[in-house]
Amino acid sequence: RQKLYQELRDRPTETRDGVPVDLMMNAGLAVDLPQLAQSGAAGIGLFRTELQFMVAAAFPRVEAQERLYREVLEAADGKPVTFRTIDIGGDKVLPYFKGAQHEENPALGWRAIRLTLDRPGLLRTQIRALLKAAGGRELRMMLPMVTEVSEVRQARDIIDREVRHLSRFGYLLPTRLKLGAMIEVPALLWQLEELMQAVDFVSVGSNDLFQFVTATDRGNTRIAERFDPLSVPFLRILRQIVRAGDQYGTPVTLCGELAGRPISAMALLGVGFRSISMAPAAIGPVKAMLCELPLSDLSVVMEEALANHSASTDIRALLRDFANKHS
Ligand code: PEP
Ligand code: MG
Numbered sequence: 001r002q003k004l005y006q007e008l009r010d011r012p013t014e015t016r017d018g019v020p021v022d023l024m025m026n027a028g029l030a031v032d033l034p035q036l037a038q039s040g041a042a043g044i045g046l047f048r049t050e051l052q053f054m055v056a057a058a059f060p061r062v063e064a065q066e067r068l069y070r071e072v073l074e075a076a077d078g079k080p081v082t083f084r085t086i087d088i089g090g091d092k093v094l095p096y097f098k099g100a101q102h103e104e105n106p107a108l109g110w111r112a113i114r115l116t117l118d119r120p121g122l123l124r125t126q127i128r129a130l131l132k133a134a135g136g137r138e139l140r141m142m143l144p145m146v147t148e149v150s151e152v153r154q155a156r157d158i159i160d161r162e163v164r165h166l167s168r169f170g171y172l173l174p175t176r177l178k179l180g181a182m183i184e185v186p187a188l189l190w191q192l193e194e195l196m197q198a199v200d201f202v203s204v205g206s207n208d209l210f211q212f213v214t215a216t217d218r219g220n221t222r223i224a225e226r227f228d229p230l231s232v233p234f235l236r237i238l239r240q241i242v243r244a245g246d247q248y249g250t251p252v253t254l255c256g257e258l259a260g261r262p263i264s265a266m267a268l269l270g271v272g273f274r275s276i277s278m279a280p281a282a283i284g285p286v287k288a289m290l291c292e293l294p295l296s297d298l299s300v301v302m303e304e305a306l307a308n309h310s311a312s313t314d315i316r317a318l319l320r321d322f323a324n325k326h327s
Contacts, residue, residue: 005284009040013287015295021269023287024080024277026255029055030068033075035280040287043080045277046142046203046255047072049126050086058096059122062129069133080140082180082203082277083130085123085155087112087144091219107211107218112145117154127162135172142180142203147187149194152179182255183241184208192241196248203277204241206256210234229258230267230316232309239306242272253277262289263319269295270302270319294326 014020024045025035029052036044052060052068060068072081088094089111099119103109116123130139143155156179167173181188181195184205188195195202206229211218213234214227228234238254245252253275258264260282266289268276278286305318 001284004288008284008287008291011287011291013042013290015269015290015293017294017296019274019295021273021290022253022275023283023290024253024255024275025280025283026277027072027280028052030071032280033072036075036079039280039283041079041280041283043082044072044076045082045253045275047081047083048087049083050088050092053086053088053094054092056096059094062125065126065129066133069130073134073137080138082140082142082201084142084144084182085113085116085126089115107208113143113151113155114145114147117151120158123155123158124162127159128166131159131162131166131174132171134174137174138176138178139174140178140180140201142182142201144182144205145184145208146181146195147185149191149198152181152195152198155179182208184212186212189237189240192244193248196244196250199250201251201253202241202245204238204252204254204256206238206254206258209237209256210258213237228316230264230319232306232313232315235267235271235302235315236306238268238273239271246272251275260286262286263316263323265289266293266298266319266323267302267315269293270298271306272299289323292327297326298322 013023022042024043025039025041026046027033027044028048069083089100089109090106093100100110130141143152146152159179163173178200180201180203181199182203182205207218210229216223216227242252254268254273255277259268259276260278262285265276265286301322305313305315
C-alpha cells in the first residue's frame with residue numbers, strides 16, 4: 001500500500017471523472033513540515049499555532065513565533081498555508097497562563113477567539129509575528145470558534161491596525177492577506193450569509209461542529225460511537241455550508257478528522273467539498289479512494305439520500321455499497 005501511495009503522490013489529484021480536489025494537510029510544529037513533501041499535500045490547510053504555546057514553558061516571544069511561521073512558509077515554498085490563531089482554553093490549557101479559571105464546561109468556555117479578543121495583546125503579538133514572517137508572501141489566517149460575525153470584524157480591526165503599524169515602520173508586508181473563520185459553532189449556521197461576505201474563506205472544524213450539533217463531548221469514549229457524522233442531519237448541514245459558499249463565492253474547506261477517513265472523505269466530496277485538510281498520513285489512502293471515484297454518480301446518490309430522509313436511511317452503508325460497486 002505504501003508503494004501505491006508513493007506512486008499516487010505524483011499523479012494529479014482528481015476523481016475518476018476528472019474533478020480536481022485539493023488535499024491539504026494539518027500541521028502544528030516544525031517537525032511536521034517534512035510531511036508536506038512526503039505526503040504530496042497541496043498545502044497546509046490547518047496550522048495549529050497553539051501547539052507552539054502548549055510545548056513551551058512560557059508564552060513564546062514574538063521573535064520565536066515569527067521564526068516558526070517563517071520556517072513554515074519557507075518549507076511550504078509557495079504552497080498555501082492557513083495559520084489558525086491560537087486555539088487555547090477548553091481542553092488546551094497553558095499551565096503558565098494565569099488568567100484562566102476553573103470552568104464547569106471548558107468546551108463551552110473561555111477559549112479560542114473569545115479568549116484572544118479579551119486579551120488582545122496575545123492576538124496582536126501573534127498577528128505581528130505572522131505579518132512579519134509573511135513579508136513578501138501571501139498570508140492566510142483563520143479564527144477558531146467564531147460564534148458571531150462581529151468577532152471576525154473585531155479581529156480584522158486588530159489586523160488592520162497591525163498592518164498600519166508595521167507599514168509605518170517600513171516593514172515588508174504580505175503581498176495578500178486572507179482572513180477566514182472556522183465553522184465550529186452551530187450559531188454560525190444561521191449567519192452564513194453575513195459570514196460568507198465578511199471573510200475570504202471558511203473552514204469547517206468538523207470535530208467541534210459535530211460535538212456541538214449533537215451535544216456530544218468529543219473526548220468522551222462512552223458516547224464517541226453513539227452518533228454518526230455520516231448521517232442525514234450532519235451531512236445536510238455540511239451541504240448547506242458548501243452551498244452558501246458557492247452562492248457568495250467564498251471558498252469552503254473542512255479540516256476536522258472526518259476528512260482523513262476515505263469513507264467520510266467520500267461523503268464530503270458527495271456533498272460538494274472540493275478541498276479538505278487532514279493528517280498527513282491520511283492523504284495517501286484518501287487519494288487512492290478519490291482517483292477511483294465517479295463523483296458525479298456519487299453526488300446524485302447523496303442528493304437522493306439527503307432528500308428522502310427516513311429513520312432507516314443508513315448513509316454509511318450506502319457509501320460502503322457505492323464504494324464496493326465502483327471499485
Ligand atoms: C475541529 O474542531 O474540527 C478542528 C479542526 O479543530 P481542533 O480539532 O483543533 O479543535
Ligand atoms: Mg476545533
